[in-house]
Amino acid sequence: MLKRILLIAAILLPGAAALAQEVPLLHADTNINDLQSLQRGARDFMNYCSGCHSLRYIRYERMATDLHIPLPLLKKNLMYTSSKPLDHIVSAMPGDDAVTWFGNQPPDLTLMARYMGVDYIYSFLKGFYADHTRLWGVNNLYKPNVAMPFVLASLQGVQKPVYKSETDPSGHASMTLVGVEPGTQGSMTPEEYDRFVRDLANFLDYTAEPIKAKRESMGVFVTLFLLVFFVFAYLLKKEYWKDVH
Numbered sequence: 440m441l442k443r444i445l446l447i448a449a450i451l452l453p454g455a456a457a458l459a460q461e462v463p464l465l466h467a468d469t470n471i472n473d474l475q476s477l478q479r480g481a482r483d484f485m486n487y488c489s490g491c492h493s494l495r496y497i498r499y500e501r502m503a504t505d506l507h508i509p510l511p512l513l514k515k516n517l518m519y520t521s522s523k524p525l526d527h528i529v530s531a532m533p534g535d536d537a538v539t540w541f542g543n544q545p546p547d548l549t550l551m552a553r554y555m556g557v558d559y560i561y562s563f564l565k566g567f568y569a570d571h572t573r574l575w576g577v578n579n580l581y582k583p584n585v586a587m588p589f590v591l592a593s594l595q596g597v598q599k600p601v602y603k604s605e606t607d608p609s610g611h612a613s614m615t616l617v618g619v620e621p622g623t624q625g626s627m628t629p630e631e632y633d634r635f636v637r638d639l640a641n642f643l644d645y646t647a648e649p650i651k652a653k654r655e656s657m658g659v660f661v662t663l664f665l666l667v668f669f670v671f672a673y674l675l676k677k678e679y680w681k682d683v684h
C-alpha cells in the first residue's frame with residue numbers, strides 16, 4: 440500500500456512542480472466594495488458570458504438587491520431567458536449541446552473565484568492568443584488547449600504568442616511559450632479592456648461570496664467594538680481589584 444502511495448506521489452509531484460513554474464498570474468486588483476464595478480460586471484456577464492455559463496447558486500433577485508439594481512431594470516436589461524427574478528441564473532445553453540459544440544461543458548461560474556482565485560479569472564480573460572491549430576483559432580496562456588471560444592475577441596483583438604527558444608544540454612532546441620503580445624486591434628483600448636475584465640472578475644468574486652463586502656465591514660466594526668469594550672473591561676477590572684492588595 441505504502442509503495443503504491445509513494446508511486447502515485449512520484450507521478451503527481453513532478454506534475455505539480457511543472458504547473459507551479461507556468462506563467463505567473465496577473466493581479467486583478469479588484470475591489471469588492473466598488474458597487475459600480477460590480478454593476479458593470481453583472482451587465483457584462485449577462486451580455487457576454489451567460490449564453491454559455493450559469494451562476495446556478497445565486498438568484499437574480501439576490502444579485503439585484505445586493506448590487507442595488509432596481510427590479511424593472513433587472514428584468515429589462517439583465518434577464519435574457521424566460522426566468523423569473525427568484526430563479527437561479529442558469530444559462531440558455533442545454534448541457535448536451537455544449538459538449539457537442541465545445542467538446543467540454545462550460546463550467547458553472549458562481550464559485551469559480553473561490554476555486555481558482557480572482558487573479559486567475561482576470562488572467563484567463565487576458566490570456567487568449569491566436570493558435571490556428573485549435574478548433575476556435577485561439578489558445579490560452581493560463582489554460583492550455585482551452586475549449587472556450589474567445590468571445591471577447593472583438594473587444595480586445597486577438598493577441599499573438601511570444602515564444603522563447605531554448606536548447607537543452609543534449610543540443611535539442613525547443614520553443615517555450617512565455618507570454619503574449621498585442622496582435623490585431625479590438626474595439627477597446629488596452630486600459631478599457633483591463634477595466635472590462637477587472638469588472639467581470641470582481642463580479643465573479645461577488646457571486647462566489649455574496650456576503651464578502653458585508654463580512655469585511657462587519658470585521659472592522661467588531662474589531663472597533665472589541666477595542667472599546669476592552670477599555671471598559673479594563674476600567675472595571677481596576678475598580679474591582681482596587682481594594683484587594
Ligand code: HEC
Pocket residue numbers: 484487488489490491492541543544545546548551560563564582584585586587588590591639
Ligand atoms: C460560447 C460559449 C462560451 C461563452 C460565451 C463563454 N464561455 Fe467561458 N467557457 C466555455 C467553455 C466551453 C469552457 C470550458 C473550457 C475548457 O474546459 O477547456 C469555458 C471555461 C471558462 C472558465 C474556466 C476556465 C478553467 O480554467 O477551467 C472561465 C473562468 C470562463 N469560461 C469565463 C468566461 C467568462 C468570464 C465569459 C464571458 C466573458 C465566458 N467564459 C464566456 C464557453 C464559453
